[in-house]
Amino acid sequence: MQEEKKRFPRFELPVRRAITRYGVPNSELVESHYMLQSLEDGCSESDAERLEAICNEELIYERLFRNRLHGQPYTRAHAEAFLLWAREGWAKWEWFVFVVRDPQGQIVAALDIKSADPGAAEIGYWASVTSRGVMTNAVVALCQVAQDAGYACLYAHIAPDNGPSLGVVRRAGFQPDGEVQIQDQRYLKWTRKLM
Template sequence: MFIRSERLFLRPGWPEDWAELHALIDDEQVVRNLTRAPWPYSPDDARAFAARPQVGRHPHFFITLPGPHGSRLVGSVGLTQDGDECLVGYWIAQAHWGRGYATEAVHSVLSLARTLGHDRIVAHRFADNPASGRVLEKVGFRPTGEIRIGRSAARREAVPTMIHAIDLAPPADSDGPEDGGFAPMRTLRAA
């Protein structure tokens, strides 16, 4: 599965991506905000992450930035199942922070989530990571008011975690007046 957004190309990871992945995520400032990534992040960790299989309704993607000499990796985004919740997770390499890539990638995955049949997506962010909260707010997530004690493999300690959620609208039905008011489609059907 692939997603093209305005500036980014989201694609599955391939085993040969491990070295580029390792170069980007081998950064304590990135890894400390992730739940499962250990610190230090080893080449074997990168190999395992790059080779992870896709899981049906919970795909994950490498975020790449296309350019004249190919695409370069800038981060990762994906959906996972945690009990009854569908979670979105993401990270962006520090060299690419502040450019809106996380917002654009999460927005793209939310559009796919609707198509995959998800009606609610949850995100967990560590309380000391307000930048992640801004990303979530920009794409429509709202804080639930719930604070949980989360785990970070890199920090090796419990961390207060803010819970955010978004309820997804079902895809628009283009077979009738619910087509979003796109009159040209009704005109074509009537002809």
């Protein structure tokens, strides 16, 4: 048995799960297939370009990058560093990054499981404003992937004013689980038991 198979979690690589946008009528499903995929291997130049564009979208930039980047734009170098970091997590088998691709193969969202802790692992996620409705089903698919890999529970820390993210976890079956302080910021903890 390979060393990879002995370690937790037990992901079957590559991970590929078809998803649809939340609330899409059945008559439109064929044109609406998106793909959740593990980001353990190489990406294209267009992937870095797309990440740069998405991470500069107002909502994502304000929520995730303005303070971190001291008001400077999210650059191609940041996107390339993110892609390297994603592959490093899979190589070390310590954190696990996934992307969602639209029907044309373009990245529209990213999600991660932040640890290999089988008892409970934190998730994070963001999606382009051009792909509204994709994140709920992406998080549901991520929960299924995590359950198949042996995780017992996933949780998310969400800022109280982040209404769209709160809607995602509610629709994806997470339950409120108190509050936490992280670096002087208050977050709501939402948990979903998988086993």
